[in-house]
Amino acid sequence: MPDSADLEPRVREILDAHSGVEGALLPILHAVQDAFGYVPEEALPLIAADQTLSKAEAYGVLTFYHDFRTRPAGRHVLKLCRAEACKAMGADRLHTQIRTKLGIDWHGTTADGRITLEPVFCLGLCANGPSAMIDGRVVGRLDTAKFDAIVGGLE
Amino acid sequence: MMKVWIPRDAAARALGAEEVVAALRAEARRRGADLTLVRNGSRGMLWLEPLAEVEIDGIRHAFGPMTPETVGQLFDGGALALGPTEDLPWMKAQTRLTFARVGVIDPLSFAEFRSHGGLAGLTRALAMDGAAVVAEVTASGLRGRGGAGFPTGIKWKTVHDAAGARKYIVCNADEGDSATFADRMIMEGDPFTLIEGMVIAGLAVGATTGFIYSRSEYPDANAAMAEALQIARDEGLIGPSVLGSGRAFDLDLRIGAGAYVCGEETALLNSLEGKRGVVRAKPPLPALQGFMGRPTVVNNVISLASVPAILAQGAAAYAALGIGRSKGTIPLQIAGNVRRGGLFEAAFGLSLGQIVNEIGGGTASGRPVKAVQVGGPLGAYLTPGQFDLPFGYEEYAGQDALIGHAGLTVFDDSTDMLEMARFAMEFCAIESCGKCTPCRIGAVRGVETLDRIARGDADAISLLTDLCATMKAGSLCALGGFTPYPVLSALTHFPGDFLRAREAAE
Ligand SMILES: Cc1cc2nc3c(=O)[nH]c(=O)nc-3n(C[C@H](O)[C@H](O)[C@H](O)COP(=O)(O)O)c2cc1C
Ligand code: SF4
Ligand code: FES
Numbered sequence: 001m002p003d004s005a006d007l008e009p010r011v012r013e014i015l016d017a018h019s020g021v022e023g024a025l026l027p028i029l030h031a032v033q034d035a036f037g038y039v040p041e042e043a044l045p046l047i048a049a050d051q052t053l054s055k056a057e058a059y060g061v062l063t064f065y066h067d068f069r070t071r072p073a074g075r076h077v078l079k080l081c082r083a084e085a086c087k088a089m090g091a092d093r094l095h096t097q098i099r100t101k102l103g104i105d106w107h108g109t110t111a112d113g114r115i116t117l118e119p120v121f122c123l124g125l126c127a128n129g130p131s132a133m134i135d136g137r138v139v140g141r142l143d144t145a146k147f148d149a150i151v152g153g154l155e
Numbered sequence: 156m157m158k159v160w161i162p163r164d165a166a167a168r169a170l171g172a173e174e175v176v177a178a179l180r181a182e183a184r185r186r187g188a189d190l191t192l193v194r195n196g197s198r199g200m201l202w203l204e205p206l207a208e209v210e211i212d213g214i215r216h217a218f219g220p221m222t223p224e225t226v227g228q229l230f231d232g233g234a235l236a237l238g239p240t241e242d243l244p245w246m247k248a249q250t251r252l253t254f255a256r257v258g259v260i261d262p263l264s265f266a267e268f269r270s271h272g273g274l275a276g277l278t279r280a281l282a283m284d285g286a287a288v289v290a291e292v293t294a295s296g297l298r299g300r301g302g303a304g305f306p307t308g309i310k311w312k313t314v315h316d317a318a319g320a321r322k323y324i325v326c327n328a329d330e331g332d333s334a335t336f337a338d339r340m341i342m343e344g345d346p347f348t349l350i351e352g353m354v355i356a357g358l359a360v361g362a363t364t365g366f367i368y369s370r371s372e373y374p375d376a377n378a379a380m381a382e383a384l385q386i387a388r389d390e391g392l393i394g395p396s397v398l399g400s401g402r403a404f405d406l407d408l409r410i411g412a413g414a415y416v417c418g419e420e421t422a423l424l425n426s427l428e429g430k431r432g433v434v435r436a437k438p439p440l441p442a443l444q445g446f447m448g449r450p451t452v453v454n455n456v457i458s459l460a461s462v463p464a465i466l467a468q469g470a471a472a473y474a475a476l477g478i479g480r481s482k483g484t485i486p487l488q489i490a491g492n493v494r495r496g497g498l499f500e501a502a503f504g505l506s507l508g509q510i511v512n513e514i515g516g517g518t519a520s521g522r523p524v525k526a527v528q529v530g531g532p533l534g535a536y537l538t539p540g541q542f543d544l545p546f547g548y549e550e551y552a553g554q555d556a557l558i559g560h561a562g563l564t565v566f567d568d569s570t571d572m573l574e575m576a577r578f579a580m581e582f583c584a585i586e587s588c589g590k591c592t593p594c595r596i597g598a599v600r601g602v603e604t605l606d607r608i609a610r611g612d613a614d615a616i617s618l619l620t621d622l623c624a625t626m627k628a629g630s631l632c633a634l635g636g637f638t639p640y641p642v643l644s645a646l647t648h649f650p651g652d653f654l655r656a657r658e659a660a661e
Contacts, residue, residue: 022447025429026412030371051429064431065412067371083333084528085564087578088491089519121415121532121582123372124336125169126562127201127489127496136374140169 010035011043015050025051025061029068038069074109074116076154079133080142082119085126094130097144102151114154156189158210159229161221162258164197164343165375166336171222172205178223179207186230196344198258199498200245208240215240245499248514250476252464252484253457254500257344263382265390268347274398276463280355281400288359289315292462294470296482300337301327301418301455302530302559302633304548307462310452313442314360317450322362324353325427325446325453328369328376329411329418332531334490334562338456340498342369342376345460346383347392350406352459354397355466356452357404365406366446368423371413380408415532415586419632420453422588433588434632455560457486477503481547489515491528491564508542511565522567526648528575530559532582533637535644536572555640572649576642577605583638594635597626601642608653616653619646 014031018024028047032039039062048058062068080095102110102117109116125131128140134150161167161176176192183190198217200206206219209229217237218229228235240246251257260267268274280288293308314322326349330338341349353365369377384406387393395403409427411417417426421435424446445451461483465473473483481503487510489496494516511517511527518524526536535556537544544550551558566575580601587595601622607615623639630636646653 023409023428026426027409030410030412061429061431064433065414067411067413083582084532084575084578085334085490085562087575088564088566088570092574120372120413121586122331122333122335123165124330124339124376125166126334126336126491126564127493128166128169128204129491131169133372138165138169138375140166 007036007040007042008046011046015046025053025058026065029062029065033068036072038072041070074113076114076135077116077118078151079118079120079123081121081123081125081129081131083122083126085122086129086131089129091130094142094144094147098147101144101147115151156191157183157230158191158193160193160195160208160215161205162197162344163194163262163375163379164204164340165373166201167197167204167206168375170204170220174223175205175207175221175226179226179229182226182230188230193261195260196257196262197340197498198240198246199254199340199500200243200495201497202495203237217243245495245497245514249500250484250502251500252468252473253348253461254340254345254486254498255464256348257340260345262344262346262379263386265347265386265392268345272467273347273463274351274392276466277351277355277392277398279466280358281398281402285315285359285361288355288466291466291470292359295465295473296470296477296480297458297461297465297473298481298548299455300457300461300485300560301420302332302533302557304558307454307458310442310454311356311360313440314362314450314452317443319450321364321449322360323446323449323451324356324360324362324365324459325420325424325451326353326365326367326456326459327418327420327423327453328367328373328380328456329423330370330373330456330560331415331418332533332560332562334528334564335488335531335560336490337486337488337498337561339373339376341456341460342373342380346380347387348463349380349456349460350383350387350392352462353406354393354404355462356454356459358397358402360450360452362450362452363403363405365404366427367406367408368411368417368427369408370411377408377410384408414588415582416588416632416634419588419634422632423453424451431588433590434634436631457560478545478547479503479549481549485546485558485561487514487546488560488562489565490562492518492520492567493565494519503547504545506542507537507544507546507563508539510546510563511542515563515565518565518567520567520569522569524565525568525570526566526572526575526645528564528566528641529562530557531562532579533557533633533640534559534562535640536566536575536648537644538648540648555644557637557640572645572652573605573609576645577602577609579638579641579645580605583634587634588632591629591631591635593626593629594631594638597622597630597635598638601626601638613654616646 203219417432584598
């Protein structure tokens with residue numbers, strides 16, 4: 001949880017950087033999430049006022065998009081592609097194994113706060129599935145051995 | 156001096172390109188070799204990635220798939236040496252117009268872009284008036300590559316003729332369909348071509364501002380695109396005076412937030428405006444009332460990136476390729492359970508069997524092909540019985556199928572088509588924008604109904620077909636309206652998968 005004393009100046013900085021941008025709400029929400037790891041509830045009234053929206057409208061936008069989180073994620077975010085081309089390469093079976101290994105389901109975070117697991121629908125690596133992304137880094141032809149090697153090295 | 160190319164393309168990186176680069180640098184140091192390394196786009200032979208190329212007597216030779224352990228072969232030769240890249244069957248059989256430079260040049264070298272034919276189309280367009288550019292694009296027969304196949308020139312003419320001081324060019328780079336990566340490969344492999352195409356569109360219709368709406372799932376493409384935009388601005392390709400012409404066009408990159416429906420053009424416009432990505436009713440057409448209610452061209456990456464080649468080589472040369480009303484070339488994206496997956500640009504008209512068996516080499520698993528889904532999550536499943544079907548918009552529509560963004564997913568005979576139908580409904584339920592009931596509620600009912608069928612309830616099959624009819628007839632956009640295609644094609648072609656489930660449950 002960011003200190004609310006730190007929060008406001010940082011959010012204001014982001015809002016200033018986007019002044020004059022047409023349709024700035026998504027870029028602002030991305031920037032806030034990049035800064036804090038999620039979009040803190042306290043940031044929303046500031047953003048809404050800046051964009052001349054009601055808080056409910058800003059909240060409606062925030063919750064429409066799968067990417068934005070309203071709570072912090074684990075230290076690492078693992079996204080596994082659930083879409084068709086990866087399914088054709090056995091993604092479903094692999095995902096069951098991975099969920100069992102991590103002891104969590106989709107959108108869950110491991111008890112030690114290390115990994116949050118998210119589904120994703122296509123990473124554009126569809127000729128090299130099953131595909132994944134770990135903290136923004138792409139991984140192709142994922143299998144349990146590769147998973148163990150990648151996840152084993154994470155703090 | 157030793158010159159080597161190793162792609163920066165996300166598919167190459169996902170398979171270890173960075174590790175190969177590190178190993179190559181270390182090996183060159185160990186041998187005292189003077190290494191020049193270029194990070195190019197991908198040649199599209201994705202089963203060979205990371206594919207390295209080494210210049211030997213002025214000719215690029217391919218090696219792959221590379222691993223850190225095998226980089227010595229780049230110096231000494233070995234089993235991974237494949238011969239001159241351009242002589243490989245995959246390369247020789249293509250007609251590369253839109254992807255001519257992808258994999259060849261350093262994507263962020265403006266000098267290489269120019270020396271390989273970049274800016275020829277824009278230079279010609281700058282000497283024409285807007286209406287003439289629009290007429291040229293219309294004459295080429297280019298149709299939208301984002302899925303709907305609408306003639307690009309006609310869309311541009313609407314925006315050209317629309318009154319309004321401010322018009323926009325919006326590039327739809329929200330490539331969300333499974334089995335598609337052509338947009339990504341352009342953005343990572345030849346981003347200046349996309350920028351050039353957008354500038355031409357701006358000049359043609361009288362727009363001075365453009366947006367590229369990309370997706371958060373593409374961090375590598377977005378980084379390349381952002382860097383390319385900065386270079387393009389520094390080089391005067393975009394900005395207050397395009398190539399010193401005195402005509403302005405500027406361009407901004409925006410990133411979506413993980414909503415598939417934002418690929419639909421009106422949802423995309425709402426998202427660009429900072430709203431929920433809900434689909435708008437048409438009319439009004441985006442061409443007349445698009446971004447901020449102003450006239451707007453919305454085109455797919457490949458539509459826009461094909462324009463420079465059309466202007467450079469002339470509409471007639473483009474229109475001479477293809478079949479029927481499907482003119483020019485199409486970048487086929489061959490994916491899923493396939494031996495040779497990748498991007499293959501060819502004139503329209505290849506048969507499905509040629510694509511899957513000859514180009515793709517059949518399944519990766521070596522088992523028989525069961526089905527091929529063409530056109531992403533809203534596209535139908537086709538069977539080997541339909542392998543004669545030529546690749547074209549009308550040809551596919553005639554089979555209750557669609558070519559979409561030209562992605563093809565190959566499935567082997569271990570696939571359970573009931574599960575694939577269920578997934579189509581589940582995906583629609585997750586990604587529905589919520590505006591209309593047949594889609595929002597129908598997709599959830601679809602999942603439940605398929606679960607009933609899976610439990611052996613045969614009566615539920617007719618419920619499913621009724622539900623699909625309701626979704627087709629009552630949905631505002633193709634997410635709800637076309638999800639029935641994969642579902643019904645699975646049911647029609649593979650009734651056994653729906654019956655077998657019943658027997659198993661009894
Ligand atoms: C649910 C849905 C998703 C879509 N996704 C995309 C997409 O990712 N990229 C795209 O170019 N078009 C997509 N489209 C099609 C667009 O609405 C639109 O037709 C296209 O961007 C127009 O450009 P074009 O004429 O160059 O194809 C989608 C349509 C629907 C209904
Ligand atoms: S069909 Fe679905 S996604 Fe399309 S407008 Fe209706 S609810 Fe939204
Ligand atoms: S379907 Fe998994 S990366 Fe495209």
